[in-house]
Each structure stands twice: as C-alpha cells, then as structure tokens.
Amino acid sequence: MEEAGGSSPALPDDLITVAASLEIFHAAALVHDDVIDNSDTRRGRPAAHRALEAAHRSRHWVGDAGAFGRSGAILLGDLLVAWSDDLLEEGLAAASPARASAARREYAIMRREVTIGQFLDIAEESAYVTEPDDEHAARALRVASLKSARYSIQQPLAIGAALAGADADQQAALAAFGHPVGMAFQLRDDVLGVFGDESETGKPSGDDLREGKRTVLIAYAREGLGSTARRVMDELIGDPALDAQQIASLQQTIIETGALERVEHLIADYAREGERSLSGARLGNAAVGGLRDLARAATVRTT
Amino acid sequence: MEEAGGSSPALPDDLITVAASLEIFHAAALVHDDVIDNSDTRRGRPAAHRALEAAHRSRHWVGDAGAFGRSGAILLGDLLVAWSDDLLEEGLAAASPARASAARREYAIMRREVTIGQFLDIAEESAYVTEPDDEHAARALRVASLKSARYSIQQPLAIGAALAGADADQQAALAAFGHPVGMAFQLRDDVLGVFGDESETGKPSGDDLREGKRTVLIAYAREGLGSTARRVMDELIGDPALDAQQIASLQQTIIETGALERVEHLIADYAREGERSLSGARLGNAAVGGLRDLARAATVRTT
Numbered sequence: 001m002e003e004a005g006g007s008s009p010a011l012p013d014d015l016i017t018v019a020a021s022l023e024i025f026h027a028a029a030l031v032h033d034d035v036i037d038n039s040d041t042r043r044g045r046p047a048a049h050r051a052l053e054a055a056h057r058s059r060h061w062v063g064d065a066g067a068f069g070r071s072g073a074i075l076l077g078d079l080l081v082a083w084s085d086d087l088l089e090e091g092l093a094a095a096s097p098a099r100a101s102a103a104r105r106e107y108a109i110m111r112r113e114v115t116i117g118q119f120l121d122i123a124e125e126s127a128y129v130t131e132p133d134d135e136h137a138a139r140a141l142r143v144a145s146l147k148s149a150r151y152s153i154q155q156p157l158a159i160g161a162a163l164a165g166a167d168a169d170q171q172a173a174l175a176a177f178g179h180p181v182g183m184a185f186q187l188r189d190d191v192l193g194v195f196g197d198e199s200e201t202g203k204p205s206g207d208d209l210r211e212g213k214r215t216v217l218i219a220y221a222r223e224g225l226g227s228t229a230r231r232v233m234d235e236l237i238g239d240p241a242l243d244a245q246q247i248a249s250l251q252q253t254i255i256e257t258g259a260l261e262r263v264e265h266l267i268a269d270y271a272r273e274g275e276r277s278l279s280g281a282r283l284g285n286a287a288v289g290g291l292r293d294l295a296r297a298a299t300v301r302t303t
Numbered sequence: 304m305e306e307a308g309g310s311s312p313a314l315p316d317d318l319i320t321v322a323a324s325l326e327i328f329h330a331a332a333l334v335h336d337d338v339i340d341n342s343d344t345r346r347g348r349p350a351a352h353r354a355l356e357a358a359h360r361s362r363h364w365v366g367d368a369g370a371f372g373r374s375g376a377i378l379l380g381d382l383l384v385a386w387s388d389d390l391l392e393e394g395l396a397a398a399s400p401a402r403a404s405a406a407r408r409e410y411a412i413m414r415r416e417v418t419i420g421q422f423l424d425i426a427e428e429s430a431y432v433t434e435p436d437d438e439h440a441a442r443a444l445r446v447a448s449l450k451s452a453r454y455s456i457q458q459p460l461a462i463g464a465a466l467a468g469a470d471a472d473q474q475a476a477l478a479a480f481g482h483p484v485g486m487a488f489q490l491r492d493d494v495l496g497v498f499g500d501e502s503e504t505g506k507p508s509g510d511d512l513r514e515g516k517r518t519v520l521i522a523y524a525r526e527g528l529g530s531t532a533r534r535v536m537d538e539l540i541g542d543p544a545l546d547a548q549q550i551a552s553l554q555q556t557i558i559e560t561g562a563l564e565r566v567e568h569l570i571a572d573y574a575r576e577g578e579r580s581l582s583g584a585r586l587g588n589a590a591v592g593g594l595r596d597l598a599r600a601a602t603v604r605t606t
Contacts (some may be wrong), residue, residue, distance in 0.1 A: 032381065036374040061429035063515070063541065068429050071339040074351065074377060075422045081384060082414040089407055097400060104392055111385040126364035126371050212366070238366065280533045 004042035010176055018163060019102070021084045022156055023024040026078035029114060035073050036122060037211055038240075040233030044202040049073035096164060102162035108153035116144025123241070124236065133230075134194040137218035141183070144216065148189070149182025153298065175273050184270035185298035187263055195251060200303045206247035212238025217254060217263050224257030239278070269300045321406070322393030322468060324387045325459055331383035332417060338376050339425060340514055343545075347505040352376035398466060405465035413458035420449025427517040428541065436533075439522035444486070451492070452485025456601065476584035480577045480594055484490065487573035488601035490566055493518040495605070498554060498563070503606045510549035515541025520557060520566050527560030574602045 006039060012236060033039075034047035041047055046054065053069030061068070073174065093099040120143045128136060157174045166174070192201055194206030194217060217235065222230050236246055253259055273296050278288050336342075337350035349357065358373030366373070391410060395403040425444045433438060460477045469477070495504055496511030498522060511518065521540065527534050536556060539549055553604055557563055577598050581591050 032377050036377060038370075056429060059430065059433060061427045062432050067341075068425065071425050072422060074335050074339060074380075075418055075425075076382070077377075077381075079418045079422075080414065081381070082411065082418060084390065085414075086411050087402075089411070093404075101392075101396075108385065108389050108392070111388075112382065115378055115382045115385060119375060119382075122371065122374050122378075126359060126366045127362065129365050130362060 014091045014094055015163065016158065017087055018159065021087035022159070024080050025084035025111070028077045028084060029082060029118070031073050031077040033118065035070050035077075036118075041202070047073075048076055050064060052076075060183050063242055069119055092163070097162055103159050106155055106158040106162050110151055110159070113146045113155070116206060117143055117148070117151065121147055121213070123214045133222060136152060136222060137177050137216050138216065140214055140216040140219050142296070144183055144186040145179070148185035148186035149179050151182075152185060153182035153294070154178030170282060172212070173277060173283060176277035177281070179294075180270040180277070181274035181295045184267045184274065184295075187216060187267045187270070188299050188301060190217045191260065191267075193262060198300070202303070206242065206251070209237055209247060209250050210242050211297055216266070217259055220259035220262045221254045221257045224259060229253070232265060317394045317397055317599045318463065318466065319391055321462065324390035324394060325401060327390060328387035328414070331380045331387060332341060332421070332562070334376050334380040334383060336421065338373050338380075339421075344505070345396050351379055354380075358581030364552070368395070395466070396426055402466055402468055406462050408460055409461040409465050411435075413454055413462070415447045416458070417454035420446055420451070420454065424450055424516070428515045431517050432537070436525060439517065439525060440519050443517055443519040445488040447493075451489035451580050452482050454485075456485035458596075473585055476580060476586060479580035481600075482583070483573040483580070484577035484598045484601055487577065487598075488572045490519060490570045490573070491602050491604060493520045494563065494566060494570075497557060500605070506605070507547065509554070512540055512550060512553050513543050513545050520562055523562035524560045526559045527562060530555070532556070570602055
C-alpha cells in the first residue's frame, strides 16, 4: 500500500510501463492472430472478434455481424499497437537518449520479426506442398525463431537490458540465453498444441492439427512416414472438422514415428544451451536466478 | 542529380523521412481498410489482399486463397505500421529531444484518432438504425473529423510544425487551417464516392453506396425524405449488388432532396474557414502559399 503513493523509485515504475507496452503489443498480436486463425476463444473467453460479433447481434445492428467482428478486431489490434507505442514512449521518457534509442531499436526489431514470423507461419501452412519434405523442419524452426524465440524471450530481455544500460557482453549473454529458451518455449507450445489438455491450456485438444500449423513436430512425423501415410496425414491436418478419433489417430502417428521424442530431445537440448549460457555471464546473481526460473517456466509448463 | 550525393542540408532529408513515415502509415491504413471494406482494387490495381490471394492461387498452394489473402494483408498492414515507426525514428534522430518528443506526440494522436475514426465509421454503417435520425449528420461529421480532417491534414501539419520548432500560436493557426480544410476534403470525398467518375477516381461510380457508408451526404438526404422513402433508401444503401440503374436512382434522390447542394455549401464554408485562418497567421509567405494550394487541391479535386 505504501508504494502506491508514488514513493517508489523512478526506474521500476518506468520499467513496469515498458513491460506494459510489451504486454499491450502482445494483446494486439493476439487479437489479429485470432482473426487470422479464425479462433473462437482466447484464454478461455471469446476472442475479440467474436465478442464484437456478439455485441453487434445483441444491439440488433444491421449487416453481417461476423464481418463487423473481424473488421472491428483488425482496428482494435491497430489501436492496441498504437497504445503500446504510447506506453513505450512514456516508459522511456526519463531514460537517457542513448538508452531510450537502444530500447526503441530492440523493440522495433521485435515488432518487425514477429510480424514476418507470423506471415511465414501462415504461408507455410499453404506452401508446404511446394517445398521439399526434408526442408520442412528447418523452415518450421525458422518460423519458431522469429515468431517465438526472438519475440517472446530474446527481444524482451534485450529491451530491458538496453534500458538498464547493459554493455555488449551482457547483451550477448542474454541473447545466448534468450534464443534457445525461446525455441524450447515454442517447441513446448507445439507439443501442447497437439497433446495438451483443454482443461489446462484453455484451447481444445489438437487445435494445432485442425488449424494446420506446420510445426517441427509435424515435419518430424512426416519424415518418419512413407509417401502414402504422409499423404493421409496431409489430408487430415488443417481440416477444421477433425473429430476426436481423428485427432487421437494423428497423435498416435506422431508418437509412433518418434517425432514427439525427437522434439522432447530438442527441447531439452535448447533448455541446456540456455542454462549453459548463464554460467560465466556478468549478470548478477538475482538476475541469473530469475532467468533460471523463466527458463523452467517456459519449457516445463503444461499450459 | 547533384543533390542525390548527400550534399543537401540535413533538415530537408529528415523531413522527407518523416513524410515517408506518414506515407507508409497511410499505406498500412489502406491495406487494412481494403480488407475491412472487402475492396477489390486500390488506385486502379488489385488491393493487397487480392494480390496475395492471386499469388496463393498461381503458386498452387493449398487451403483457402481468399482467407490467406486477408490474413496476409492484416500482417502486411502490421509490418507497414512497424516500418512507419522505424522511419519516424530515423527522421527524428537528429532533432532536438524536445522537438522529437513533440513530433512523436502529434504522430501518436494521429494514429489513435484515425483508428478510432475508422472504427466509428464501420460501427455507424451497422448502428445507424438504432440512432435518432436527426443525429446522423452530427455523427457522420464526427467520423469525418477523426478519420479525415485530423488524420489527413491537421495532424500531418502539426507533426511537421513540431519538427520545425513551431510555437503555440503557429501550431494553433495550423490547426485552425488544417481541420476545416480536412473536413472539406472528406466531404468532397463523400460527394465523389457517390457521383465520381470511375475513369477519374479509379473506383467504380457509386462505390460508397454499395459499401453502405453513412456519410453526411446520406444523412442530409434521409432528412429530406418521408419515412417510407427513407426506408427504401436504407434498404438499397449497403447492398453490394446495386446495379447502375439503382445507383442512378439513389443519386437522383440525393440531388432532389437538396442534400448534394447542402454538402457543397458545407464544403465551401469549410474551405473559407480554412482560408480565413491563414490571414494574420505568423507562418511566412511561402508556407501560406503552399497551404492555399493544399486547400484548393483538397476541396476542388475530381479524383
């Protein structure tokens, strides 16, 4: 309660504002993502475009409620991006020009890369048929790097570090930690997207299969199949009407080809790589402790 | 040719970079707008989502080409917004912190307002049935103020002026000029959206009628009609399948109710208000000359 009066030091407040800017940017990305994926729910509640669609209906407005929901959500995402920028500037207002400019640069990289990663993600869903089978895993890893590893972990660390005046060695150590941990985070997400429990993830089990996400898990599974079985798998993946039995059969295939085990190994390798990068880094004990917790939360999670 | 070598003074180059940032932001808004309005063309060429849809088809990718086009265009718009921000920062890099911060503030206002204006615009298309008839014109003017007057003219002038270190009086004079000229610009756009010649505007004649835009022109026309004729008009406006004869009949109604004449008067009033605000303003002769040209180009145009 005492801290609420404004007696806390200036730096933490500014850091919280910058972190809020990232959170609002993330909300913007999710709102657009849900339109793109045509998702009904987000975090167990109606996706923004569905909520707007419902508002249109309940007010007895005219025209296509679904189209209004999607259009409104595109603009809501745009508005959230604008708000995120405003919060970033607010959080940087008291920083030195050099630190503010470094933080803005890392933020700009994050925004550009995640958007490109999202585009490659949807492009792979459509384009995989025209790419050689043995390149699928590498392409999926590239998407994971841009849309997750760099976006969710590496760049947020780089922004915070820039704001704290980190030197080049410290930034390099954080990048060497953040990227593999972020990769492990996305690969864990891929596993949960196929095998996750709806009561824990808030998303229907097998959702990634219905959406047709071309993850490393799927690339590995295809590598382990003959051409006929592969064709059957390709026909099922991306069908929004997949039923529970079809999902279970795909899950079984992914396990039997050894793809799940390969991805679990990859997750463990990435997690170890992240862990190793912390030893010898000049980051302070409290920071290293926090990063270890982050790595565990990102890779061992069930939701 | 001599200027391309980098010998031109720093300020003009930076100004051009900031202007490019506005242009790229505008491109982003148009890409999202074309998805929202389901427009096939932009400036006489395929809209971005249609171009992406065609690319999907020509490459024989799998899945729904139309959905891919829309999703890709949402992300393209997001990427353009990010690029616009990058250009803004590049253009502000050499400015004093006070001027850079003032320019960022005006830019942030512009982004927020145009997005809210766009949302109100699509909301009015659906919600007008639940609003009192005599409030339609005022609501349409509010949309025009946010999505056009402030966005297209007032705020761009404010950004340039902030960068040039304008004082409060100069900023106030530019706002007093920019807002009415921007209103006239949008009202001219409304007239062209109903009566414009496709060979000049690049958009099919009567496009606003098919889209169901609830402009001041439509609000005035409805004010001039009895309730039965009003209902007939409401049923036609927003029907994407309107044929040439129905468009001609709606145009005729808009003329006969005096709505077109009222809007032309309003355009002339706004243009005069803008003109008046320039006399006595401390803005320099060259600037005032440029602003007069801008006002004429915005309100007397046919495309």
